[in-house]
Every structure is written in structure tokens, then in C-alpha cells.
Amino acid sequence: MGFSLSTSFKPTTKQERPPAYSARTAERPAGFAPLPNKSHFNDLRLYVTPRASLPLYSETHRHNPMGIEAPMHSSLTRKITHVLISTMIVAASIVVAAIVWMSVEHDRQAAASSRTMVEGGVAGIGETLDTIAIDYAWWQDAWDNVRAMNDDWVQSNMGAGVTESSTMDLLLIVQPDKTIRYGWDTNSGDTPDPTVLPRDVIEQMVEKIDLIPIDDVTPVHMTTRIGDSVYVLSAARISPEELSGIATSAFPIGIFGFVLSDERIAELGRKFLIADLTLAPYRTSQKATNVLRADNGTPLAQLEWTPYQPGDRLLQQAAIPVAAALALFALAGWAAARSARRSANALADKEEEASRAARHDVLTGLPNRLLFSEKLNHPLIGETCARGECAALFIDLDGFKNVNDTIGHAGGDDLIKAFANKLQAVLPPDSFAARVGGDEFNILIASPEPRQAAEDLAAAIIHALKTDFQVNGKSFRISASIGYAVSCDGSASPAEIVRHADVAMYEAKRRQSGEPVLYTPDYESDLYKNHKIEEALRHALSAGELEVHYQPIVAAGTAEMKAVEALARWNSSDFGAVSPAIFIPIAEQTGLIVELSQFIFRRVFADLAAIPDLRVSVNVSPVQLRDPMFVDTLVAMTSDAKIPLERICLELTEGILVTHPELARQKLLALKKAGFTVALDDFGTGFSSIGYLRQLPFDTLKIDRSFISEMTRSPQAASLVHSIIALGKALDLSVVAEGVETADEHQLLRLTGCDYLQGYAFGKPMPIGELRDRYSLGAQPTRQTG
Secondary structure (H helix, E strand, O other): OOOOOOOOOOOOOOOOOOHHHHHHOOOOOHHHOOOOOOOHHHHOOOOOOOOOOOOOOOHHHHOOOOOOOHHHHHHHHHHHHHHHHHHHHHHHHHHHHHHHHHHHHHHHHHHHHHHHHHHHHHHHHHHHHHHHHHHHHEOHHHHHHHHOOOHHHHHHHHHHHHHOOOOOOEEEEEOOOOOEEEEEEOOOOOOOOOOOOOHHHHHHHHHHHHOOOOOOOOOEEEEEEEOOEEEEEEEEEOEOOOOOOOOHHHOOEEEEEEEOOHHHHHHHHHHOOOOOOEEEOOOOOOOEEEEEEOOOOOEEEEEEEOOOOHHHHHHHHHHHHHHHOHHHHHHHHHHHHHHHHHHHHHHHHHHHHHHHHHOEOOOOOOEOHHHHHHHHOOHHHHHHHHOOOEEEEEEEEEOHHHHHHHHHHHHHHHHHHHHHHHHHHHOOOOEEEEEOOOOEEEEEEEOOOHHHHHHHHHHHHHHHOOOOEEEOOEEEOOEEEEEEEEOOOOOOOHHHHHHHHHHHHHHHHHHOOOOOEEOOOHHHHHHHHHHHHHHHHHHHHHHOOEEEEEEEEEEOOOOOEEEEEEEEEEEEOOOEEEOHHHHHHHHHHHOHHHHHHHHHHHHHHHHHHOOOOOEEEEEOOHHHHOOOOHHHHHHHHHHHHOOOHHHEEEEEEOHHHHHOHHHHHHHHHHHHHHOOEEEEEEEOOOOOOHHHHHHOOOOEEEEOHHHHHHHOOOHHHHHHHHHHHHHHHHOOOEEEEOOOOOHHHHHHHHHOOOOEEEOOOOOOOEOHHHHHHHHOOOOOOOOOOO
16 A cells, blocks of 8 residues: 555546436435535625715805804814824724734634644654554464565565555564564665664564554554654554464564655645645744654654745735725725635635545545544434434455455555445435445435435445456456445434444355345344354364365266265364354354365375375365465475375365456466366356356366256256256366255266266265275375364
8 A cells, every 4th residue: 555645635526326316316314414615714704884975164164255264164174184084094004903913813824724734744644654554464464474484475565565665664573572584664675674773763662562452453653763864653563363362472563664754745745735844853943843752752853834824915915905095995995805705715725625634535535434433423414313314334345355465555556446436436415435444435325215225325336346347457356245224213323323234244244145234133143153153163173173074976877986075064062063154154254264274175185195096176265265375385285295186176166256257267277287176166056157167277067956956846957957067068077966865866967968976865974984984995094183
């Protein structure tokens, strides 16, 4: 993720809405009435009331040319003149004083506004660094490779953020034993330099991070001077996805930094229209300043700039009319008022721009978590929810990590922006969307029918995601887990509705169906149960509760066993027999699938070593395919076990072909090149096309059991199975029918030309010992614990 201070915020243009929303544009609920765009300065008006003209000559004077009353006339004239002159002088003085006061006040407000913007900009630098720190530190691969001291991986995936992409200016990693192995800054090149930070600074950051609980991923901060440069630093523990059971001393610590260089300060100035913003030593200055201090309050340096001075312009415009003539005083006052309004509007615009910058996501331009939280707390939103007219959606992009792993964080940024554009294109009226996390988005909707509005929007988002994203010349298709909740009875607060949508999103992620999920209270208990199963599964992996059973795959013509499929089985000490349909998805969601798959492969390799020539099929999760080291790790495990690769068939489901076609193609080619055979499992249950089968190097096609169970009762099902077998033959693929349970099914499949059969008709999944005895296979293997 890159850092930039040059983002400009453009007014959102009105976008064409889908027809589904056109019927709702006529009525806007009061809870989502738009806030006025004008600032309070727009209502400031100065009025100059014309004075009534006073007679300079009395009626008596016209009838007394002799001037008998001249002294009275002269005195009256002088008085009137004095009054007029005094009044004009006083009025002019008041006007001039008012103009001068307004000038000074505007300059003061402008200076205060610029100081607020600069302080916010410096805070924004720290927030951006915090985001980078969390992104790099809370990363399972970083945890594994930093602790393993995998220098190549750390350099190419973490150090490159300094040396290549300039995501940050400094990165230093403190190993669990407090030694420094890796460090880079903008001058160090690709070779790690552990001395990029002074030891006392490192110790201070480590002391700060030690005070934070391990389950709190919030980074710690420090502003410090290193040599002639001032650095903003953030530190965070490099953590795995699962934190339980890990001692505090086991965590590496990443220290990330931005140097407040002349270029970065100049970019900050351009963002807030401050031309001469500079970083200077701490000193007395006639300019506006913002002092940067160390943790102990010691001044490190200061930002200096000349604030915008709208008052000078006001004085220039008002001085000429006032000096020209008192007769033009009204016009001068009007001009001054008009100028004041323009100056106030300009100042208000700058304040509004600064406020927007603090409340909007730099990458997408969408509101950020801060603005979304403010919206939730607005009284009008609460009233809308109380009326039962509010809905919330929580969106989490699936497979986003794959994009980052494939083309880097910059490519991930491009995909996030592309998704945000698609999202904004389908938003209905009276909705409010925000990016609240790396790949998480929240949406509020106000509607008299909130559930229908939420369902329509969720469907529009899913439809928009059916089109591939083009990023850096590569094609990506991502999906989204969408949960939504509504304020049916008006009892839930806006924040509670959003939390409900979050719970529903996790249920959608668990189902992996690609369909949005409406919140129900049952999901709260499901989350708790899933958490307990996760804990039990973690224990089972270490305690050896899991087993691998094998189901025979036989030749259709002779019923002779030709291969087996390895299937995980778990008899939990807490839950009893747990179905793979339950614990496999939980393992995928929590990252335990990697450890579980390694157990299965080790168990299979140990069993194969005692049974020569037996071929085994093993299921591979899409999560495993997203691991960049999956192929290399699997090849190394087979090499260590001395198992020929051609004896291993890896089974993939159709879903991976649709959601991650480019990833599937790359990994299949790598697996085939290594020597494995590959099968497409559960064919017919997903969305595979003939194009996928032709382009991807599959060896085997496995027909899903749902087709087999119907073929003896339905001619249409039998014809469909026959067509699938013919398709496999045309593509030179071996065809396996799963779920064969009766002799009739066996006979019909044999006649239709199916190559291999698998199901209870030939044997249920069984332990290796039972399989060996039943088929008189090799000797009992040496048992191993996963």
C-alpha cells in the first residue's frame, strides 16, 4: 500500500441508478435528509442604511435675504456640517475599524484553520503508517517466515516495501530474542542493515509494545530525530492469524517509519494549499508553527508556514471607496460586506476540505470509519432506525489476499478502487457507504422497506462482481461475503444493526455460497459453537484425535480396486464424531486448514510407504492454493517420504475455477509440472464450463453423487450422466462416478462407459488397517502422530 499526500477530493457526480431503484427516488426518508452544503458564513450579510438628507437652508432664509437670521443660519449650518462631518468621520471610523477588525479576525481564523489542517495532515501521516504497520504485521506468512529467518521471503515481501515500492521509508524487524536481523531504509539498498535505527530508539519502541496485550493489534507510536532527519515511527507485533497460546516473548516486532523529508512536507503543503510549508529546527519564528515533540516533550523540530491572509485583500478593496468620498460610503460598505462574504466563503471552503480529508478514505474517496461512526451517532439516523426504516450491509471481499500475494499491494489498491467504483455505481438513493477496513465496507440504507432495499442492493453488488477485474494486465474475479440486518421493530440502535450485519457477514463467509445472509439471533450462538469447535480442532491436531480413512475407487468393468480417496475423520473428545462438512469450513476460515492438510498428507505418505503402487486421491482446499509455497512444500514432503508423485492425485472443486481462474491455472500447471495428477471433483455442482476443462490440465473428472443417486429413477438424470461421461471421453479424461450405492447404479454406469466407480457399493471409508486386511495389501505401516 503506497503513501501519498497528493490525493484531491472531487465532488461526486450523479450516477445512473439501476432500474430497481428508480421507484424509490421520489420519497426521501427524513432520517437521511442531506445536510446543507453552505457554511454558516453564507448567511452573513452587512446592510448600510442610507441616511435621510438634511436641509441646508431654512424656509426663513429664503424670505430674509438680508441675513437677519444669518448668525443662526451660520451656526445651524456649522452644527449641521459638524454633525454631518462628525457623523461621517465616526461612521467612516466605524467602517474602517470594522474592516480592520474583520481583516485581523479573518487572518486569525485563516491562521487557526491552517494550523488545524497541518496538525491533521501530520496526524494523517501517522494514521497511514499505522495502516501499513497493521497490514504488514498481522500476516500469517510474515509470522512464519520472519521467525524462520527466511531471508529471501522477508526481503521480497517486506523489505521491498522500502527498497522497491516506497510504501514506507524505514522497516526494522526485532526478532523474538531481541536481536536485529532485518532493517532497511531508503539508503540501505536490498541488503538488510540492522543499524538503520539507533539501539535506544529500538528499546523505547520495544518497551512500548511490551505494555500492550498480545490480542491488541493497535500499533505504538513515536516521533524522533535520527541524525538530521525527523521520523514518524509505528511498531506492531508480527502476529499470526490465531494468537491464543503464544507467549509474549515469541513475537517478532516490526518497526515502520516515514521520514519527514522536504518532499513529504511539500506534498502536505500542496494538499492544504500552503505553498511555503517547511520543516525547520525548533526556534522562535514570525511564521505560524507546529512543534513536533518527542515522547518526553522535548522539541524535535517545527513545521513553519505563512498562513493565508484574506484580511489584506479586504483592506485593499475597502480603502479606495472609503477614501474617495463619504458620499460613496454606502457603496464602500456594500463592497466591504461582499468582500467579507467572499473571504469567509473561501475560509469555510478550506475548512470543509480539511474536514473531508480527515473523514474520507484516501484510496477510494469513500467515507472512512470515522465519518461512518459519526453518521451512526447522528440523531436523525437514530430516528430512522426507531421508525424501523434502516438497514445495514457489511461486505468483506473474498480472495483479496490472493490479489496481494499475486501482484503485490499496489495491485490490491487498484482492485479496491475498482470495486469502490462498482459499489458506488449500484448504490441506491438514501444510502451511505464507507470503507471501514482493508477489504471491508459498510452501507446504511434508509427505506420504508429496508429489508427489500438491502436485498436489492446485495443482489446488485453480487451481479457487479460477476465481471472480472483487470489489474496490471491480469484478470481477477473476486466474490464478496455480504451480511445484512434491518431495524424491524425499531428497538436496535444503528450501531447494533451494523454489528448484526457483521455477524451475518461471518455466517455468509462460513457458508461460502456467494449469497447474502440476513441476520438472525441464531447466528450469535452459531458463532460461539464454531469458536468452540475451532478450539477443539486445534487441540485435536496436537493430540492426535484426527484420523485418515480411505474409500476404494474401483474399475467399472471388474470392480477391482485401482485407487483410494483419503478422507479426514474426527472423533472429538468433546463433540463426538464431527462431520467433515462442519470442521473443514471452520478450518478454512481460521487458517487451520494448512495444519490439517499437512497432517493428512503426512498420514497418507506414511500409509503409502507400506503399500507399494497404491494410488491415493487427496482433496485440496482453495485456501491451500492461495498459499504461494503450497506446491514447493508438497513436493518437499513427497520427496522426504520417498513417494513417487504420480501416485498422488490432487482433487480440486469447481468453485476455485470460477472465483480464482488465474490462480487455478497457475497452480494446476505447477502441480502438473511437478508430476502430480489432478482431478476435478464434484463436477456438475458448480459453474464449470467446457472452456475451463479444455484450458486447464486435468487428468480426471469426478461426477458428483447427486447425479448418480437420481439416474436409476430419472431418465433425464441418466442422460445427463451419460453426457458428462461422453464429455470426459472427448477431452481424454478418466471419469469417476462418486456415490455409487446399488448394483443397478453400478451396472448402468458400466454400460455408459464410466471408467471408475466410488461409493458404499464397494466400501465405506475405512482405516488403513481395515483396507489392508480387506484387500490383502502390504504390511502394517508405522503410525505417526499428525
